[in-house]
Amino acid sequence: MIPFDVIAELAIQTPSKILLLVMDGLGGLPRPETGLTELASATRTNLDALARESICGLTVPVAPGITPGSGPAHLALFGYDPISCLVGRGVLSALGIGFPLEPTDLAARINFATIDEHGIVIDRRAGRIATETNRQLVQLLRGIQIPGVQVFVETESMHRAVVIFRGPNLSPHLSDTDPQRTGVPPLPARALEPAAEHTAEVVNRFIAEAARILKPHRPANYILLRGFSTYPHLPQFGDIYKLRAAAVATYPMYRGLARLVGMDVLPTGETFADEVETVRTHWAQYDFFFVHFKYTDTTGEDGDFTAKVLAIEEVDRALPDLLALGPDVIAVTGDHSTPSLLRAHGWQPVPFMLRSRYEVPDDVQEFTERACQRGTLGRFPARDVMLLLMANALKLEKYGA
Amino acid sequence: MIPFDVIAELAIQTPSKILLLVMDGLGGLPRPETGLTELASATRTNLDALARESICGLTVPVAPGITPGSGPAHLALFGYDPISCLVGRGVLSALGIGFPLEPTDLAARINFATIDEHGIVIDRRAGRIATETNRQLVQLLRGIQIPGVQVFVETESMHRAVVIFRGPNLSPHLSDTDPQRTGVPPLPARALEPAAEHTAEVVNRFIAEAARILKPHRPANYILLRGFSTYPHLPQFGDIYKLRAAAVATYPMYRGLARLVGMDVLPTGETFADEVETVRTHWAQYDFFFVHFKYTDTTGEDGDFTAKVLAIEEVDRALPDLLALGPDVIAVTGDHSTPSLLRAHGWQPVPFMLRSRYEVPDDVQEFTERACQRGTLGRFPARDVMLLLMANALKLEKYGA
Numbered sequence: 001m002i003p004f005d006v007i008a009e010l011a012i013q014t015p016s017k018i019l020l021l022v023m024d025g026l027g028g029l030p031r032p033e034t035g036l037t038e039l040a041s042a043t044r045t046n047l048d049a050l051a052r053e054s055i056c057g058l059t060v061p062v063a064p065g066i067t068p069g070s071g072p073a074h075l076a077l078f079g080y081d082p083i084s085c086l087v088g089r090g091v092l093s094a095l096g097i098g099f100p101l102e103p104t105d106l107a108a109r110i111n112f113a114t115i116d117e118h119g120i121v122i123d124r125r126a127g128r129i130a131t132e133t134n135r136q137l138v139q140l141l142r143g144i145q146i147p148g149v150q151v152f153v154e155t156e157s158m159h160r161a162v163v164i165f166r167g168p169n170l171s172p173h174l175s176d177t178d179p180q181r182t183g184v185p186p187l188p189a190r191a192l193e194p195a196a197e198h199t200a201e202v203v204n205r206f207i208a209e210a211a212r213i214l215k216p217h218r219p220a221n222y223i224l225l226r227g228f229s230t231y232p233h234l235p236q237f238g239d240i241y242k243l244r245a246a247a248v249a250t251y252p253m254y255r256g257l258a259r260l261v262g263m264d265v266l267p268t269g270e271t272f273a274d275e276v277e278t279v280r281t282h283w284a285q286y287d288f289f290f291v292h293f294k295y296t297d298t299t300g301e302d303g304d305f306t307a308k309v310l311a312i313e314e315v316d317r318a319l320p321d322l323l324a325l326g327p328d329v330i331a332v333t334g335d336h337s338t339p340s341l342l343r344a345h346g347w348q349p350v351p352f353m354l355r356s357r358y359e360v361p362d363d364v365q366e367f368t369e370r371a372c373q374r375g376t377l378g379r380f381p382a383r384d385v386m387l388l389l390m391a392n393a394l395k396l397e398k399y400g401a
Numbered sequence: 402m403i404p405f406d407v408i409a410e411l412a413i414q415t416p417s418k419i420l421l422l423v424m425d426g427l428g429g430l431p432r433p434e435t436g437l438t439e440l441a442s443a444t445r446t447n448l449d450a451l452a453r454e455s456i457c458g459l460t461v462p463v464a465p466g467i468t469p470g471s472g473p474a475h476l477a478l479f480g481y482d483p484i485s486c487l488v489g490r491g492v493l494s495a496l497g498i499g500f501p502l503e504p505t506d507l508a509a510r511i512n513f514a515t516i517d518e519h520g521i522v523i524d525r526r527a528g529r530i531a532t533e534t535n536r537q538l539v540q541l542l543r544g545i546q547i548p549g550v551q552v553f554v555e556t557e558s559m560h561r562a563v564v565i566f567r568g569p570n571l572s573p574h575l576s577d578t579d580p581q582r583t584g585v586p587p588l589p590a591r592a593l594e595p596a597a598e599h600t601a602e603v604v605n606r607f608i609a610e611a612a613r614i615l616k617p618h619r620p621a622n623y624i625l626l627r628g629f630s631t632y633p634h635l636p637q638f639g640d641i642y643k644l645r646a647a648a649v650a651t652y653p654m655y656r657g658l659a660r661l662v663g664m665d666v667l668p669t670g671e672t673f674a675d676e677v678e679t680v681r682t683h684w685a686q687y688d689f690f691f692v693h694f695k696y697t698d699t700t701g702e703d704g705d706f707t708a709k710v711l712a713i714e715e716v717d718r719a720l721p722d723l724l725a726l727g728p729d730v731i732a733v734t735g736d737h738s739t740p741s742l743l744r745a746h747g748w749q750p751v752p753f754m755l756r757s758r759y760e761v762p763d764d765v766q767e768f769t770e771r772a773c774q775r776g777t778l779g780r781f782p783a784r785d786v787m788l789l790l791m792a793n794a795l796k797l798e799k800y801g802a
Contacts, residue, residue, distance in 0.1 A: 029761060063788065065789045065793075067799045341759070369761040373764075379781070
């Protein structure tokens, strides 16, 4: 692992252009009937053609066996240590809904929950209430006043919401109030350092007010808070890699993650073709494009094998337009696997290909999990991707004499 | 490398069952006449069938080129850093003979040695005396009395024995008395910290008494001590992985190593079929089974190629009975290589296979060193095995949001 200050010393600005296409949740598992994964089942005319000109492999997002959330998975692809640079759940929730976090804001994830008449948690997810109910309850919680602190409450979906506290001297060093099991009372937020005592009081007061307001709204008659976190100050892409970097993503969380590392986030549309068009429009202005495609993940999380195949084919069809822009280096991969079989993120390594005129080609003929197993890159840490991209764009000088 | 506290946060208890079968010293080298290793020469009907359903690779026990002892090799397979979690030679010797170590016992390995009339070491192994002679001399050494300290002396084999000191305030921070070469006098045990001065006196007094007793017994007229160590307190399997873990092993050292990490050690018989029967009997009570088969190592250390082939075939024949128990995840590997050609442990990577419904299969058709070279896991650290097992048993939650 090369420290960022060493990379920053080696990185140089050049006119060459890098394109990193992330198909969220790309990796899959075979459907028992055919023995083929989603990717292997898809029509991949353009992806396969690119694979034949690329070096291939499988990325390990965080570590073997570890199933990453979107935060660690993307930070690894951007070259960050996903263990030491963990972004808090509260901040990720805020990024996920596109909330404009300010540097000192404190965010926490809310779960609507059910407590019984003795104050015992009997459902940590309030029976997974409808998102519309969530919106109505959030509207009520917005009425809570806490002196000296502005409070923002926002719906995520179902039982999930996010709260942002804005005010002086708020500390993220608080314990979660979610006891992580039923049959026990909720926990109070406790200060994990003396400087957080004031914040604990603010949070516990918010929870008490919320409990009073929500009392008649069983099953959603309580809230559990976790993942107290403030906006993390990560080393910035421009400083580490000397890149003018742009992000093209339709979902707020990925736009937020890109902003965290110092990318410019470009306005774009809903489809992959829209995203390609956005890249084209801004092609001259940037030397690094992170293009995020979401629907390979959402379809996998839905357990919808066929829809995931179609999502892959949507990318395959538009790929030539992206290649026509003439990137000096292009890599196509995912941030993690989302096998339809699991209906969730998985730990499985992720297909990866990188096309550059400066690598010895391997024998991989198609862009599938099995074919990438035999690629020259083998299984390798996702954290290595940025350095491979930079090197192949001739943007890294010699290390040492 | 994922810290244990992070793993502990992700690990959940589920009913799924993991089986880790360790064929000690499994890896080998080709016999020049055939170009085939022991494993490649064996009839492997059932191992090969399992390989076709598995993902395969070669584990690197500690680091490339490093030949591990049984301690580091097993600790790595159990997910521990074999460098920072080194178990002392004295403790390993005590575990190896099944000595019931107490938490504050101080253990050291003894070599019977020969000194000349000037007190110079002329043979560090006393001409490799017979084990029976060793037993007679150990009987004599048991007569040594040291006020305030209980002393236990036990035969290992040939010139090897172990001494355990039991008493208050004994420190392992002592230098070895074995000078590691001949032509020089033995070294005194020196305290490596002030708190160890008392222990150094105890040990040097024991050595002086032993020298007096052994004087007439040339070539075994002296003892050299090394590897002073106390029982290490390693993070426990139940705490890290939330596993109810059982060990099935015929040899004391492996039973001791399993106990070190918090496994329950089950009584079993001598053959692999006995071990399989033990697993069957306790199948319902545990969710992780470490099954250790010793004879692939002993035959390799004997340099007996054919006997090692037969040992492998013994496992192959009983494997279906193990599979019939229906483990959700099974891995078969070795702790290290013991090529008959070397008559000793080797650094060579070790064949590995893992069967799970949640991995994209590779093309490996047989369970041999060469076939595993082309497995999707490639060469990978043995330390990753536990996380792969845990993930495939769906016992690890998502890391980060």
